[in-house]
Amino acid sequence: MAVLNVNGKALNHNADPRTPLLWVLREQLKLTGTKYGCGIAQCGACTVLIDGVATRSCQVPANSVGNRKVTTIEGLAANGQLNKIQAAWVAVDVPQCGYCQSGMVMAATALLAAKPKPTDADIDAAMTNICRCGTYQQVREAIHAAAKA
């Protein structure tokens, strides 16, 4: 039995300790908002925050997390209220298929925490997630909108 600190709760799981955090979240803790896209840290679909840092959970062994704080997409809305980034995403109507969007929102959350008023160049550097539907223009717009909110 191992413990992970996820979205403010201590959660137990039985997975092999080297299992990637992505699969512990999805299969043991049933937090399926964090997505599998590539498994090799290329696409960003699996992005979570570890102590506030945007991290590709498919390449993080669960036993390396220790007691650091993990935040997933399910942990952003407090008491059913969307946070300002999610609200901007809804206002701009960003998602198409939506599969990449958890990772996009998590990456944007880390970006805005580090740089509350990001430039386009900041966005280009931080948002390296792949969206095959091509929502990039709306992602950029929503990040700027959230920065102003």
Added chain:
Amino acid sequence: MTIHQTSLGRRGFLVSGAAVAGGFSLGFHIPFEDGAAHAQTVKELNAWVVIHPDDKVVIRIARSEMGQGTLTGLCQLVAEELECNWSKVTWEYPTPAENVARNRVWKNFSTGGSRGIRESNQYVREGGAMAREMLIAAAAAQLKAPAAELTASNSVITHKASGKTVTYGAVAAAAAQLEPPKEVKLKDPKDWKIAGKPVKRLDTVDKVTGKQIYGIDLVLPGMLVATVRACPVIGGKLKSFDAAKIEKMPGVKKVVAIDGNAVVVVADTYWNARTALAALPTDWDIGELGKVSSETITQMLTEGLVAQEAFVGNKVGDAKAAIDGAAKKVEAIYSFPYQHHVTMEPMNATARVTADKCEVWCGTQNGEAALAAASEASGLPVAKCDVFKQLLGGGFGRRGRSDYVRQAVLVAKEMPGTPIKLIWSREEDMTHCQYHPITMCKLTGGLDAQGNLVGLRVRISGQSILASLLPGNLVNGMDPATFQGLMASGVEAAYGYNVPNLLIDHAMRNPHITPGFWRGVNVNQNAVYMECFMDELADAAGQDPLAFRMKLLKPKWAAVLKAAADKAGYGKPLPAGHFHGLAQVMGYGSYVAGVAEVSVSADGHLKIHKITAATNCGHVVNPAQIERQVAGSFAYGLSAALYGEITVKDGAVEQTNFDSYNMLRIDEMPKVETVLVPTGDFWGGVGEPTIAVAAPSVLNAIARATGKRVRNLPLMHHELKKGA
């Protein structure tokens, strides 16, 4: 756990519950076993519309939502005729088995070819209008007023003379008992209030909270998870495998071979299944296919460029004679490589098979094909099977095929009663696709002394999708779809240039790598060939590429190109070092054009600054969604132009994941400006046509910027540096 029955009263229930999902809701259909849970069902007004006593409107959608927005657009069309309150609208999918059982009342489930709105608009609007008339008739009885004196708007029916009103919810039950009207008159689109407007999508919120359930996220009681490895060479066979080596590994439940070409590990979790599969020794029989490589495929296609025999797709006058007699001759050879769809959600399906039932839960672009695959793989009649569609994490044509559904059912059959979720790894997905077909093209044009195009000869050599996937659709051996965008006539994908002497033909050459429908399909490469060569001809004629095209284009094609050029400021001064490139095409019933603005730095760095894209899709149902489809089309088309290339070695696909198959990210995404120029006289598709102008508009702009004519994609292989 709470169980809600959907308004369809089907054998499926919507389950939502913290018990299953660890604190957030999820929706999926689980089989209905006993009669006990029969909830009150609300009777439908017709197949498309259900209205609850609290005014909630449920609109049924047969096509699949995969990001393209068809769900919202179709709901807008129904709601427009229904005259309901848009804020009360929700939606649900009927199942393919229900469609079969009800004599296909929802018609076509298949979601491809940008057909959702252009082919269903008439009957879904009629469904909405008929429901409205039934509500008015029921209100007439209740208000004791003649139906002709009643008006319906925003889910309220009003009798103006008496001032009395009644809501839809109050009369829906009575209306559901009435006979539907025989005929209804549809609204003039100029009177639309919901359709034609940039309303927000109906499926957004759950996609930003992590609540949206895709097939890969499903959890069913007692479910096991499987993963597959098929022969790395498509068409090869499984010779042997050593299950004993992995049977004791953590979580492993079963190791099975399916279809003679793949092995599957079933375990408690995906991670355990994947780990065990990676350790499973397998031996494959690939035979002669192991000798195939990209080089041998290129040889095969190159031979086709000059072969005697070919299928003629478009012929006017005598192209050969005209070119032979021309003052100037221009010739070029182009190629377009295999592409992978790369849906962000890897292929997956969940199946449960018992002696008399087969149920499948999956994202699919073709529910009825998935149902047929479930029936065939399970050996049960269609009437004992059903498919519960999930939202798709991308489709792009890939999920029109049901290979992954078949596999899931075959595995589930080995473990009767246990739900099996089969997930493909990204590596399996990259190497076992139905790829965008590979083709080459030789173009020869003849110009007279004044620079007029007098003859054009186009020979396509390469792969046919239909020959591989739908051989029954070949016409005397010919694949008409090969000529998408170059067809002599028709409302689908006709050629826009008036060329007095023209011959377009296809030498079919089919390597073993399975081809498939890739968003935009054959319009993509045909537009590269034709639109880049048009620029080459204009150059040879010493004319501006826009002016050169305008002399040849038919009115609708010309109008959309002009709209894009005007908006982009084509011909006006650009910032220093910036250059424009043009392209136009007709595809999926729509006319589209793009103007790319690029620069290439002295060290060869390409920047695509902006794309101006014009679309005439006849009718605009949701301008905001069209804008997103157009911008998304450039992300997709430019990914292919810059990076997309599947290569073959020893018979197998070489690319295995995103490190070897790159895609465009936000830093390379140009600003896309969309211009809508609907003419209102037809219904065209939107999800695909624009992709085809992405590559040629950029290639044409690069040629202006550098003097280099790139004829073989992807661009990553080309040095754009001056003098290189």
